[in-house]
Structures are given as structure tokens and as C-alpha cells.
Amino acid sequence: MRFLKLSPAYLLLLPFFIIMGVFFVMPLFLIVAYSFMAAGPYGGVVHQFSLDAYLQILFEKDFDGNLHFSPAYLEVFLRSVKLAGVCTLLCVLAGFPTAYHMATRPPEKRNLWIMLVTIPFWTNLLIRTYAWMLVLRNEGLVNNFLLYFGIIKEPLPLLYNGFAVGLGLLYSYLPFMILPIYSSLERMDWRLTEAAADLYAGRWQTLFRVTIPLAMPGIIAGSVLVFIPAIGSFLASDLLGGGKQMMLGNLIQLQFGFSRNWPFGAAASVILMAIVMLGMMLMARKAKDVKGLV
């Protein structure tokens, strides 16, 4: 069989396959398996088939073993999708103009802008999230500023709510949106905008009918890069949401930590991965449409 003939390419790939297979792919399969098992009394799993973990997401079992609909976890799912979706949308709205501005600078200034956008991208997420606590707290900078100038009498509750979490997500992932859009704008043939102008298209018409469609691959790539970490985000909701704005990441972490319900955490992970894959498929389809256009 031709497949069995080990070409050098396969030999070179061997270390990667071994490490990836054992320490990445197998753990993922393990999680899928755990999601169909029963919870052990002190964490871990009992090796018997059970759908309890998935049922628990929508229903609550009372003492008689009857199932009652309970929206508590569903709310966590919906909140995660909503926050990640809003975050992605805001990232596009803020990221596209920024990337556009960058791409229309002279080359040496462009490099400076790229560096300035890249630095936060590579600085510690925990610290960047923590910094917002300093800004938003009751005794934080914004409140101190407003109190000092007498604009407000009581500190505004800026921290520990959905607003703070959304802001934290936007802040965390904005560079993930700017950079891919920039790279597709930079590769774009700008003579096309001149052609549009020659054909009497105004700047807005050129923007919406030429530039944005051409930058679509970047916008889609950026959306994937923002949406995936945002929907599984742990730190923003943990530190800025103060436990009241639980997202999927927190729910999953909790099941493997304090709550010790591994199958439930595994089931939530499987659903999270399914949401991510669904999102990716929608994006890929969109990308195909875009390619068809050009």
C-alpha cells in the first residue's frame, strides 16, 4: 500500500503526530467520553453510560427523580453567545476603521502602527484585565474623576456587571480583529478604489461596494479569532463580572474545580466546541460566498 511507505515528510511529522495525538487529541476524546458518563461522588467520573450531564444543562432533578425545566445554565450559554457576539460586532466596528487608517498610512508609519497594535496583543491578558479593575472600581479612576468634579454624588456601579465584562472582552480581543483586517487591506489592489472614483462613486459608495467586500476575508478571519476566545473566556467574566456574569468558561472551570461535576463540565465543553464549530462553519460559508464574488 502506498500509504504505508514512509516518505521523509511523514518521518519529519512523526514527533508532532505523537505529541499532538497523545497530549491533545486523546484528551479531547476523553472529554467527549466523560460527557456521557456519570459523576463520581468526589469528582472524577463513574464508568457507566449516562446522559445526565446533558440533561442537567436544561433540567433539574428533584428528590423524586423527576425532571423540571431550569433555565439557569441555559442563561449561561445564552449570555456567552450574546457577549461573544456583541464583542465580535464591536470589534468589527472599531477594528475596521482602525485597520483602514493603518493601511492608508505611508509604509514607515504603517510599521509603527502595527507594532503599537501588536504589543497589547502579546501582553499578559490577566494583567490587562486586572488593569480595568483599577479603572472601573467604585474607588476607581473613572468614579474618582466624576466624583471630584461633582458630576456624580454616588460612585457609579461600573464593575461587576455585563457592561464591564463586555468592555473587558472588547479590550482583550480588539487587536485580533485589527491585524487580519489590516493584512487583507494591505494586500488589496487600491487601484480598484481609484477606478471606482473614476466611475463617479463617492467615498462611501467606494467603501461599501469596493473596499469592504475586498476586505471581507480579513473581517471573517478576525471574527473567528475574536469569537472563539471570547465565548470561552474565563478571566473577563471572572474578574470583571464578579461571579454574577458567569460565562461558559467559568461554568466549565467550576465543574472541574469547586463543584466537582466532571461529566457536566465535559458536556458543557462539548457544547462549547459545537458552538465554536458551528460559528466557524457559518464563517467558512460566508468566506466561500465572498470568494465567489471576487
Next chain:
Amino acid sequence: MAAASLKIPGFGGTAWAGLAFLYAPIVILIVFSFNSSKLITVWEGFSTDWYRAALDNDDLQRAAINSLIVGCGATFFSTLIALPTALAMHSRRKKFRSQQAVHSLIMLPLLIPEVVIAIASLSFFTAIGLSLDIGNILIAHIVFCIPFAYSPLHARLETIPPSLFEAASDLYAGPWLVFRHVTVPLLMPGIFSGAMLAFITSFDDFIITEMVAPPGAMTLPVYIYSMVRRGITPEINAISAILLALSMILVLSSYLINQKKTS
């Protein structure tokens, strides 16, 4: 370039506002790390006391050493794995089948939410009974650092004209000589920036480390998180400022080296 039709009103302003948004909290954090007041966001005077307190903190030092060990180890091994992988993916022979599938597998860690990787690794380590202290953290880090070490290598390989390898072969250089004297020197910038990205990724990671770390084994982000949980102190600001400076130096040097090598 800057033709009138390219200017969209409001876009420049948005870009500057975006930049301000990205940097304001970082700048605020650094400024207040020099604040002498214990009240964090009330300015009282310049002081480096909190830096001294941070440097005297033994737990912090242990966490920093762990972070360095894990970071360097993950960088070394992920680069060691990424290099042959990138070479294989670039092999000059006709593209092997399933290349696209392998590429997806390399990038897979970027497409799975971190928290899922974290609990999957934890479950797996528990299931096989692996307890190597910070070795567990190291293994988890190597895996998710591979795509970061790989990407610049892959990009760099694309820019090297195949004629260079052919020229070396024509001069009777065997595959090993070509690798040592042609491939590696040409790849150096890619190796370097990939290693840098892998190091930063490992050094900054929180959730995966938090989940797989055995009790008592801490890295810097895990330690800082536990401090933040106990309450905001000026010392955290000082530690954070040091880490921010470190990340920035790494990114800047990676950027400058790349800039020099490509020009």
C-alpha cells in the same frame, strides 16, 4: 496613496481612539505602580516601595522561577517539534495528500477554547496518573505553543527560493549539509520569532496552568491571580508593571530582529 477619496471621515479618529483605548489601562497601571499611597487609585507621591516589596516576595520569586523553567522548556520543545513539521509541510516534492488535514491539526489548539484544553489536559493527566509536578504544566504548554512556534517558520520557508536548496545540492551538499548550512541559517529569523511567540504564550498563560498545576506549583500568572482574588494591592500593580515591561521588551526585540533580517 493618500488620495482624497481614500480618506473616510471619522476613521482616523476611531483609529486614534482605538489606540488610546488599548493603552490607557496599561499606562494607568504603570503610573499607579509608582504611587506611594496604599489606596491604589489616589495619587500621593512617587515611590518605588512596591517594587521593593515585590522583589522581596519569596512566593513571587518561586513563581517567577517556575514560569521561566516552564516558558523556556515549552519554547525549546515546541520549536524542536515545529521545525521538522514546518520542513515536512514545505517539502519540495509534490504536495503530499492530506496536507490540508495536517495543517488543520497544527492549528487546532488555536481553534479550541483555552478552557476546554485546560480541562481536557487535566482529565487526561488524572486518567493516566501523570504527576510530574511542573512537568505536567510543561507538557500542556508544549502542545499549545506548537502553532505559535510553527507559524513564523512556515511563513519564513515560503519566502526562501527553492533555487537556493537546489544550488546547494548541485554543489554536492548532502541533505544534512543543506539543512545545517542553508536551511537553518535562512530560517533563523523564523525560528527566533516563533520561539519568542511560544515563550510569551507560555509565560502569559493562565487558565491552562491554573487547571493542570498540582497544588503548590505556581507560575506568575497563577500567583498574581491568587493575589488579585485576595484583594487589589499596590504590590500587584508593581508586579504587573514589571511583567508588562518584560513582554514589551520581548515583542519589541522580536520585531526589531525580524525587521533587520528581512530588510
